[in-house]
Amino acid sequence: MSSPFVSLLVFVFLCLLFTINCQHPPPQGTFIDCGATNTNTSGFQEWELDFSFISSGIPKTLNPIPDFLPIHLQTLRSFPLGDGSRKKFCYDVPAVPRAKYLIRTSYFYGGVNGNDFPVPPVFDQIIDGTVWGIVNTTDDFYNGVPSYYEGVFVARVKAISVCVAINAYTESDPFINALELIRLDDSVYNTTDFGNFGLNLVARNSFGYPQTLIRYPDDPFDRMWKPSGESYSTPKIVKDIDVAGFWNLPPLNIFETALTTEQESPVNLDLQWPTVSLPNSTYYIALYFVDGRNSSSRVFNITINGIQYYQNLNATTAGAVVFASRWPLSGRNTISLIPVEGSVVGPLINAGEIFNLLPLGGRTLTRDVTAMENLKNGFENPPIDWNGDPCIPPEHAWTGVACSAGPRVRVVSL
Numbered sequence: 001m002s003s004p005f006v007s008l009l010v011f012v013f014l015c016l017l018f019t020i021n022c023q024h025p026p027p028q029g030t031f032i033d034c035g036a037t038n039t040n041t042s043g044f045q046e047w048e049l050d051f052s053f054i055s056s057g058i059p060k061t062l063n064p065i066p067d068f069l070p071i072h073l074q075t076l077r078s079f080p081l082g083d084g085s086r087k088k089f090c091y092d093v094p095a096v097p098r099a100k101y102l103i104r105t106s107y108f109y110g111g112v113n114g115n116d117f118p119v120p121p122v123f124d125q126i127i128d129g130t131v132w133g134i135v136n137t138t139d140d141f142y143n144g145v146p147s148y149y150e151g152v153f154v155a156r157v158k159a160i161s162v163c164v165a166i167n168a169y170t171e172s173d174p175f176i177n178a179l180e181l182i183r184l185d186d187s188v189y190n191t192t193d194f195g196n197f198g199l200n201l202v203a204r205n206s207f208g209y210p211q212t213l214i215r216y217p218d219d220p221f222d223r224m225w226k227p228s229g230e231s232y233s234t235p236k237i238v239k240d241i242d243v244a245g246f247w248n249l250p251p252l253n254i255f256e257t258a259l260t261t262e263q264e265s266p267v268n269l270d271l272q273w274p275t276v277s278l279p280n281s282t283y284y285i286a287l288y289f290v291d292g293r294n295s296s297s298r299v300f301n302i303t304i305n306g307i308q309y310y311q312n313l314n315a316t317t318a319g320a321v322v323f324a325s326r327w328p329l330s331g332r333n334t335i336s337l338i339p340v341e342g343s344v345v346g347p348l349i350n351a352g353e354i355f356n357l358l359p360l361g362g363r364t365l366t367r368d369v370t371a372m373e374n375l376k377n378g379f380e381n382p383p384i385d386w387n388g389d390p391c392i393p394p395e396h397a398w399t400g401v402a403c404s405a406g407p408r409v410r411v412v413s414l
């Protein structure tokens, strides 16, 4: 059941069928419309102006504004590239200590840096002291669509800082269009050690042929489930499922479509997923299953690149989620669903989520952070990158501040 080099946590959680359709209350959190000068409502949410969360950068409005773009992506905050040194620009967003947040950053370049820079800048994003990843919106820019990045992090203190930062590839002013911190239920992704790791979303797909992106009001936390096709047949599945009982609280309608092989012949289903090539790292993987049939037995083994992930999964109308908390992967990956002897119908899968585990960076000693904040507040014009953690990540420390290395990071000089 587990491979020799990974400790696998597998749970199968059964839920009951109900006939009520549950309505979720709107997600709770902070929704920031970067660079906006008027508050507008878009989607389910009233968006806040960003002035109270950040002191640097210039508000800009896209010109022209593409028709399809939601209001909260029509403006952005732009940060000066300056001499290209690795400055960071941070939003400080109030949070509940130890609460779990889905953090989403949204980007739509729209050529705001002028004709000299037809291609969007590439830069880093940072959560507290952890480099979350590179923001490279080039492909989406050519396809004319916004770019979304999602991560899951637990607040360590009463604010979370979310920064964009200049890196070695940044050729023009970095920017951001929207920032969301959505409070997640404590049970969601709860096998992750959030004291030491954050989660960076790689892919979240609803398989089969769902018509559109699935999010709020179907998903209680407005997580985005992208449709994913492939040439398999698509049975319609039962609708009345009680997701309240389901691990990770997925939206109901991911179970309305599925990938499956020929319904009456139990042959393997091989899925190239996720579609991108992965860096060598450790991943959290959750796969979701519900069988709309209530008679014949649909039992299969699951392997990832030939390594056993779960055996004898009995997909029933009650549903199941199978997840691994720390699974090593690299490059392209194949998930195989292999019918076991005696299974009379082929395997099926409804949805999947995969996150990269990000080891968390440290924090500067709170006493020193407070001292630096006080010093900053005493300046009339503090340096523009004096926000977020003063020392961490080390390559993005505050300009002019020298810090000690090691586990207990301190400011050593100015």
Ligand SMILES: *[C@@H]1O[C@H](CO)[C@@H](O)[C@H](O)[C@H]1NC(C)=O
Binding pocket: 038, 039, 040, 071
């Ligand atoms: C946003 O709201 C302001 C008033 O608060 C209004 O003038 C403006 O037209 C709105 N913007 C859009 C794109 O609807």
Ligand SMILES: *[C@@H]1O[C@H](CO)[C@@H](O)[C@H](O)[C@H]1NC(C)=O
Binding pocket: 122, 136, 137, 138, 139, 169
């Ligand atoms: C950004 O993405 C484009 C398109 O995928 C790629 O060609 C380019 O190398 C990437 N840039 C960096 C710095 O990763």
Ligand SMILES: *[C@@H]1O[C@H](CO)[C@@H](O)[C@H](O)[C@H]1NC(C)=O
Binding pocket: 186, 187, 188, 190, 191, 247, 248
């Ligand atoms: C995670 O959440 C599930 C569903 O609510 C619960 O049954 C389980 O005990 C939780 N596990 C941990 C480690 O908190």
Ligand SMILES: *[C@@H]1O[C@H](CO)[C@@H](O)[C@H](O)[C@H]1NC(C)=O
Binding pocket: 280, 281, 330
């Ligand atoms: C991935 O990294 C680990 C640890 O650095 C290494 O042992 C392993 O061989 C690497 N795997 C691949 C496929 O490169």
Ligand SMILES: *[C@@H]1O[C@H](CO)[C@@H](O)[C@H](O)[C@H]1NC(C)=O
Binding pocket: 294, 295
């Ligand atoms: C399957 O469900 C249908 C409709 O809910 C019901 O009529 C039928 O008796 C069920 N079959 C079995 C074997 O439970």
Ligand SMILES: *[C@@H]1O[C@H](CO)[C@@H](O)[C@H](O)[C@H]1NC(C)=O
Binding pocket: 297, 298, 299, 314, 315, 316
């Ligand atoms: C799978 O579950 C169904 C419904 O609970 C049950 O009737 C069937 O015997 C199970 N099959 C196996 C192989 O466990």
Ligand SMILES: *[C@@H]1O[C@H](CO)[C@@H](O)[C@H](O)[C@H]1NC(C)=O
Binding pocket: 001, 301, 308, 311, 312, 338, 339, 340, 341
């Ligand atoms: C399913 O997994 C079990 C346990 O590893 C194995 O004994 C069985 O042969 C597998 N079945 C198939 C069809 O691969």
